[in-house]
Amino acid sequence: MQGTRRTVSATLGLALAVSLFGGVNLAQAAPPSATTVYDAIPSPLPPNVASLGFQATQTSEFGDRVNLAGTDRILDSVTVMMSNWALYSEYTSDSRYSGNTATWTHPITVNVYSNTLDANGEPDTLLATTTEDITIPWRPEADSTCDGGTAWRAGDGNCYNGIAFNAVFDLSSMNVTLPDDVIVGVAYNTQTYGSAPMGAPGPYSSLNVGIPTDEAATVGHDDNADNVFWNASYEGRAVGFRQDTNWTPNGTVAFKITATPTLVGPPASKDQCLKSGWTTFNNPSFTNQGDCVSFVATGGKKTLNG
Numbered sequence: 001m002q003g004t005r006r007t008v009s010a011t012l013g014l015a016l017a018v019s020l021f022g023g024v025n026l027a028q029a030a031p032p033s034a035t036t037v038y039d040a041i042p043s044p045l046p047p048n049v050a051s052l053g054f055q056a057t058q059t060s061e062f063g064d065r066v067n068l069a070g071t072d073r074i075l076d077s078v079t080v081m082m083s084n085w086a087l088y089s090e091y092t093s094d095s096r097y098s099g100n101t102a103t104w105t106h107p108i109t110v111n112v113y114s115n116t117l118d119a120n121g122e123p124d125t126l127l128a129t130t131t132e133d134i135t136i137p138w139r140p141e142a143d144s145t146c147d148g149g150t151a152w153r154a155g156d157g158n159c160y161n162g163i164a165f166n167a168v169f170d171l172s173s174m175n176v177t178l179p180d181d182v183i184v185g186v187a188y189n190t191q192t193y194g195s196a197p198m199g200a201p202g203p204y205s206s207l208n209v210g211i212p213t214d215e216a217a218t219v220g221h222d223d224n225a226d227n228v229f230w231n232a233s234y235e236g237r238a239v240g241f242r243q244d245t246n247w248t249p250n251g252t253v254a255f256k257i258t259a260t261p262t263l264v265g266p267p268a269s270k271d272q273c274l275k276s277g278w279t280t281f282n283n284p285s286f287t288n289q290g291d292c293v294s295f296v297a298t299g300g301k302k303t304l305n306g
Contacts, residue, residue, distance in 0.1 A: 086203030
């Protein structure tokens, strides 16, 4: 009986708390949705765009400095438009790729830096970084009716040497607050370039980063559409991820950044906890709506959830 009374008492206590707090939903609510704070990727995605080849230009990292729109600043994702020039028919005898006629994968890194530079002109603070195995479509086989018989013909009737695709990088778990201006860099290894060159031929040496001609950001803006950030030894450049000029009309690197609302706290009323409002606080953070409501109701103690 004693155990039963305790169970009943605890149940009634919780029911009373729920009643007093206006029907608290203790179930996990969805986090705030992400919004686009910068976007320089053409939409709809074209068959291909002008691009920078890492192997051809001895590049280790390539990117751009941009200004973010809106007020959401918790980094959610970065999407980079890329171009692949490699054909499956070139790698049918390579055991690394012979099992998939549609796609191949390669580790690609995206780095997000602060907008301030050190004495060498390189970004001085790395805010977030992730490396993901990106699935890459093979470029379609050549069409003999295209000039030179080496390009492929897309549905728009035009011939292209590469195929465009988007590489998406999830950085939502890092809880990084972005400044209004950031520098984004893309890095990967090719046969002889990158932080750890592959040391052998492969489709990665035909992988490029998109720099569409005369492209302008539709959300946010490129800090300088004539400049990019580039780490390459091409044409005797000094090694280092530094600003490089005279890129017009291809000075806007095609990437997109999404972010969620900046976290605040603590809540001043239980109403601020409702309709996923509890997810917007980090001073303190809450595990669910009931936890947030309890914090307000008890003057700073999270009793409902321990």
